[in-house]
Amino acid sequence: xxxxxxxxxxxxxxxxxxxxxxxxxxxxxxxxxxxxxxxxxxxxxxxxxxxxxxxxxxxxxxxxxxxxxxxxxxxxxxxxxxxxxxxxxxxxxxxxxxxxxxxxxxxxxxxxxxxxxxxxxxxxxxxxxxxxxxxxxxxxxxxxxxxxxxxxxxxxxxxxxxxxxxxxxxxxxxxxxxxxxxxxxxxxxxxxxxxxxxxxxxxxxxxxxxxxxxxxxxxxxxxxxxxxxxxxxxxxxxxxxxxxxxxxxxxxxxxxxxxxxxxxxxxxxxxxxxxxxxxxxxxxxxxxxxxxxxxxxxxxxxxxxxxxxxxxxxxxxxxxxxxxxxxxxxxxxxxxxxxxxxxxxxxxxxxxxxxxxxxxxxxxxxxxxxxxxxxxxxxxxxxxxxxxxxxxxxxxxxxxxxxxxxxxxxxxxxxxxxxxxxxxxxxxxxxxxxxxxxxxxxxxxxxxxxxxxxxxxxxxxxxxxxxxxxxxxxxxxxxxxxxxxxxxxxxxxxxxxxxxxxxxxxxxxxxxxxxxxxxxxxxxxxxxxxxxxxxxxxxxxxxxxxxxxxxxxxxxxxxxxxxxxxxxxxxxxxxxxxxxxxxxxx
Amino acid sequence: xxxxxxxxxxxxxxxxxxxxxxxxxxxxxxxxxxxxxxxxxxxxxxxxxxxxxxxxxxxxxxxxxxxxxxxxxxxxxxxxxxxxxxxxxxxxxxxxxxxxxxxxxxxxxxxxxxxxxxxxxxxxxxxxxxxxxxxxxxxxxxxxxxxxxxxxxxxxxxxxxxxxxxxxxxxxxxxxxxxxxxxxxxxxxxxxxxxxxxxxxxxxxxxxxxxxxxxxxxxxxxxxxxxxxxxxxxxxxxxxxxxxxxxxxxxxxxxxxxxxxxxxxxxxxxxxxxxxxxxxxxxxxxxxxxxxxxxxxxxxxxxxxxxxxxxxxxxxxxxxxxxxxxxxxxxxxxxxxxxxxxxxxxxxxxxxxxx
Ligand SMILES: Nc1ncnc2c1ncn2[C@@H]1O[C@H](COP(=O)(O)OP(=O)(O)O)[C@@H](O)[C@H]1O
Ligand SMILES: [Mg+2]
Numbered sequence: 001x002x003x004x005x006x007x008x009x010x011x012x013x014x015x016x017x018x019x020x021x022x023x024x025x026x027x028x029x030x031x032x033x034x035x036x037x038x039x040x041x042x043x044x045x046x047x048x049x050x051x052x053x054x055x056x057x058x059x060x061x062x063x064x065x066x067x068x069x070x071x072x073x074x075x076x077x078x079x080x081x082x083x084x085x086x087x088x089x090x091x092x093x094x095x096x097x098x099x100x101x102x103x104x105x106x107x108x109x110x111x112x113x114x115x116x117x118x119x120x121x122x123x124x125x126x127x128x129x130x131x132x133x134x135x136x137x138x139x140x141x142x143x144x145x146x147x148x149x150x151x152x153x154x155x156x157x158x159x160x161x162x163x164x165x166x167x168x169x170x171x172x173x174x175x176x177x178x179x180x181x182x183x184x185x186x187x188x189x190x191x192x193x194x195x196x197x198x199x200x201x202x203x204x205x206x207x208x209x210x211x212x213x214x215x216x217x218x219x220x221x222x223x224x225x226x227x228x229x230x231x232x233x234x235x236x237x238x239x240x241x242x243x244x245x246x247x248x249x250x251x252x253x254x255x256x257x258x259x260x261x262x263x264x265x266x267x268x269x270x271x272x273x274x275x276x277x278x279x280x281x282x283x284x285x286x287x288x289x290x291x292x293x294x295x296x297x298x299x300x301x302x303x304x305x306x307x308x309x310x311x312x313x314x315x316x317x318x319x320x321x322x323x324x325x326x327x328x329x330x331x332x333x334x335x336x337x338x339x340x341x342x343x344x345x346x347x348x349x350x351x352x353x354x355x356x357x358x359x360x361x362x363x364x365x366x367x368x369x370x371x372x373x374x375x376x377x378x379x380x381x382x383x384x385x386x387x388x389x390x391x392x393x394x395x396x397x398x399x400x401x402x403x404x405x406x407x408x409x410x411x412x413x414x415x416x417x418x419x420x421x422x423x424x425x426x427x428x429x430x431x432x433x434x435x436x437x438x439x440x441x442x443x444x445x446x447x448x449x450x451x452x453x454x455x456x457x458x459x460x461x462x463x464x465x466x467x468x469x470x471x472x473x474x475x476x477x478x479x480x481x482x483x484x485x486x487x488x489x490x491x492x493x494x495x496x497x498x499x500x501x502x503x504x505x506x507x508x509x510x511x512x513x514x515x516x517x518x519x520x521x522x523x524x525x526x527x528x529x530x531x532x533x534x535x536x537x538x539x540x541x542x543x544x545x546x547x548x549x550x551x552x553x554x555x556x557x558x559x560x561x562x563x564x565x566x567x568x569x570x571x572x573x574x575x576x577x578x579x580x581x582x583x584x585x586x
Numbered sequence: 587x588x589x590x591x592x593x594x595x596x597x598x599x600x601x602x603x604x605x606x607x608x609x610x611x612x613x614x615x616x617x618x619x620x621x622x623x624x625x626x627x628x629x630x631x632x633x634x635x636x637x638x639x640x641x642x643x644x645x646x647x648x649x650x651x652x653x654x655x656x657x658x659x660x661x662x663x664x665x666x667x668x669x670x671x672x673x674x675x676x677x678x679x680x681x682x683x684x685x686x687x688x689x690x691x692x693x694x695x696x697x698x699x700x701x702x703x704x705x706x707x708x709x710x711x712x713x714x715x716x717x718x719x720x721x722x723x724x725x726x727x728x729x730x731x732x733x734x735x736x737x738x739x740x741x742x743x744x745x746x747x748x749x750x751x752x753x754x755x756x757x758x759x760x761x762x763x764x765x766x767x768x769x770x771x772x773x774x775x776x777x778x779x780x781x782x783x784x785x786x787x788x789x790x791x792x793x794x795x796x797x798x799x800x801x802x803x804x805x806x807x808x809x810x811x812x813x814x815x816x817x818x819x820x821x822x823x824x825x826x827x828x829x830x831x832x833x834x835x836x837x838x839x840x841x842x843x844x845x846x847x848x849x850x851x852x853x854x855x856x857x858x859x860x861x862x863x864x865x866x867x868x869x870x871x872x873x874x875x876x877x878x879x880x881x882x883x884x885x886x887x888x889x890x891x892x893x894x895x896x897x898x899x900x901x902x903x904x905x906x907x908x909x910x911x912x913x914x915x916x917x918x919x920x921x922x923x924x925x926x927x928x929x930x931x932x933x934x935x936x937x938x939x940x941x
Pocket of ligand 1: 599602604622623624627628630631
């Protein structure tokens with residue numbers, strides 16, 4: 001062990017003048033330091049690197065892991081990387097994700113500007129409305145939009161027929177444009193939060209100087225505000241791009257691979273429906289992985305230059321608010337329409353569907369029923385999935401945040417060896433979309449007893465959300481004064497004790513908000529869960545997906561609503577029990 | 587006709603009166619400072635003149651043209667004023683040239699003239715060599731010059747400065763103050779300058795308006811303010827002052843503690859007043875006797891290089907005196923001091939409560 005540790009750090013030299021008596025104590029301490037690093041690195045390798053490696057291995061195999069005749073082959077990679085259907089899907093994925101990111105960023109900028117820079121009333125409430133979709137499930141949103149906007153039986157089209165007498169469908173979300181728009185709805189909050197925090201950090205005098213130099217409101221917004229925000233916009237754009245490219249739920253619900261060749265959907269379909277080919281699924285996963293890595297690199301580049309661009313601000317509260325006057329109505333309407341599309345209509349549709357027996361040609365003769373609700377109350381399948389969802393929802397954030405704090409403390413405070421490596425490993429999963437991680441985890445654990453249990457989901461979610469929890473813990477550590485901890489160490493407390501008794505209580509608010517956010521992410525997750533689903537580890541999102549797949553929108557809607565209730569419960573708990581400001585955690 | 591007229595301006599934030607019934611004029615070409623401790627409403631007043639803040643009541647006219655009347659107002663981009671911000675607000679995404687050209691482009695100045703004017707202005711502030719740099723690639727002092735160039739290039743009817751030197755370190759601040767004063771003399775622009783630094787206000791301004799708690803306390807030339815403060819606050823804020831409670835004995839005769847002194851300035855009717863004696867106006871008298879000569883004891887001596895800052899007691903009072911460094915005053919020495927009657931200012935004590 002000692003020899004190993006020493007060979008890991010060739011550059012390290014023992015302090016000079018250390019007396020012979022000191023030597024053994026020093027060695028013990030070194031071993032302890034390296035010991036921690038080695039353990040942390042090992043955990044991270046297993047948790048986040050192994051699945052990625054196994055996915056590549058899987059892409060090179062002719063058959064599944066359990067197949068004794070499987071051998072290495074380049075055939076699948078060649079197929080996926082060089083033939084038209086897959087290249088087309090790649091192009092399509094890039095285009096759609098680019099479109100989603102552009103749309104979400106534009107809406108995010110516009111709304112953030114309205115809230116931060118104008119005299120629009122009820123800002124706090126508006127902001128809450130703009131952020132709310134973040135706490136809801138995109139899958140459930142996609143389901144709701146399928147119910148609302150499919151060309152024949154979509155509620156909006158049905159009502160247009162009922163009340164306006166229209167013969168042709170009013171809208172159709174089961175198209176590329178429709179999918180892009182619905183996805184954009186659920187990514188607007190990310191753009192909003194990035195842009196509004198940049199707007200808050202921007203010296204308002206820059207805009208005021210523009211007014212005094214004779215420029216009007218529009219001209220100032222376009223020539224000063226937007227360019228100064230540009231790095232923030234670019235980083236928001238790529239952040240959303242990566243999220244969108246890895247999103248399985250909405251394109252799967254609204255498209256299906258036949259119509260919309262979206263990589264994330266293909267990964268699922270090649271491993272879930274006939275002809276099942278796990279190797280091909282993994283190969284497509286690797287393409288998506290590279291897309292993601294590229295997006296994350298561009299994002300990092302942009303946010304670094306954004307940081308260089310940050311300007312000092314003298315006094316935050318002083319900004320000449322743009323008077324909207326007659327534009328107040330239209331401005332409020334823009335936000336109201338967004339909220340209606342992202343939250344209002346979808347949940348009305350879900351509730352309507354949950355309370356009806358089947359889809360009708362007219363809402364005027366809706367077959368109202370409580371059967372679906374009764375079914376949800378009595379079906380053991382539903383109870384099981386609720387229990388599983390809650391279990392995953394509680395276990396994942398607890399381990400995730402605990403491990404993240406330990407990592408951050410070891411890296412930033414103990415300055416363990418290989419801190420940079422640890423940091424990279426901990427952040428690595430942001431480049432792995434859930435569905436890709438699911439593929440990797442599948443290949444890694446399919447032959448182990450963990451596969452098929454609820455713990456496989458916990459493993460997947462832990463890896464997925466570790467970067468998020470780690471980033472929050474690290475930022476929180478940066479913000480507290482080191483001397484508190486030093487005081488504790490000087491008082492003779494061991495590192496573990498210092499961490500537990502001093503550091504953790506000091507950064508408690510940040511940790512609690514990280515916990516609540518990871519809870520929300522875990523409860524609504526579907527991309528990895530769907531790949532790892534088996535009858536014994538169903539969660540609400542996968543059961544809901546199954547019913548939707550059978551064509552039973554009513555039961556899918558009920559399950560989606562139950563999931564939403566749990567999510568709202570999580571948010572309320574965060575807000576009122578933990579008293580954390582969730583918006584700052586994101 | 588004054589270039590700027592501020593008439594009974596009040597600005598309220600909720601219940602809080604940030605600016606309370608402020609009126610003043612600035613003549614064409616005049617350089618006026620708003621001076622006062624931080625939080626007294628200087629910036630708010632300035633921003634209201636610029637149109638960045640809305641008045642609760644009162645009127646503002648620039649060049650004889652009304653720009654604000656109650657809550658009716660001309661927007662800032664149509665007021666023909668320009669401002670140098672405390673944070674400089676240099677646009678980071680534009681070059682130095684573009685920063686300065688921005689205002690001229692808004693005025694649709696033809697390219698040839700625009701280039702000439704921008705170059706001239708940059709030359710004038712000493713940034714001629716930097717026109718291709720980006721705003722963020724400049725040092726603090728250079729950003730400050732750029733902010734000034736950007737504000738003067740548009741030939742505003744009124745130039746506003748909000749503590750432009752406060753973000754610079756001491757040495758640079760001194761130099762920029764000189765440069766700014768020179769520039770101002772050369773351009774002769776009508777300017778309103780906000781600062782909390784009395785030395786800055788005194789050195790640069792034609793006239794100083796002293797503010798406190800949102801109100802104007804006193805206005806006048808720097809000399810007026812220094813020599814005839816009209817209240818305790820004015821005397822203490824502008825320079826150092828010994829303020830001693832005194833009683834009027836007769837015309838030009840006052841009693842301060844056990845001292846009887848003559849003052850050249852006539853006192854206003856009241857018997858209770860403050861006697862203001864600047865430390866540097868306390869002189870060493872050769873011998874006892876003579877007008878305003880009194881015996882004193884040196885209690886403490888501080889060596890400042892160019893002078894001795896002494897605390898003395900005389901007639902049951904303690905006061906500060908700045909004595910020449912070569913006088914080699916020792917602690918405990920008994921001496922005779924003298925104050926010229928012209929250097930004794932009487933400040934009405936009652937004015938305090940009303941301010
Ligand atoms: N937008 C605002 N809302 C509330 N109070 C304000 C606002 N702007 C200024 N104030 C208050 O008005 C007072 C005057 O501020 P300011 O004009 O900045 O003072 P100065 O520039 O003289 O330091 C301060 O007490 C400040 O807190
Ligand atoms: Mg100020």
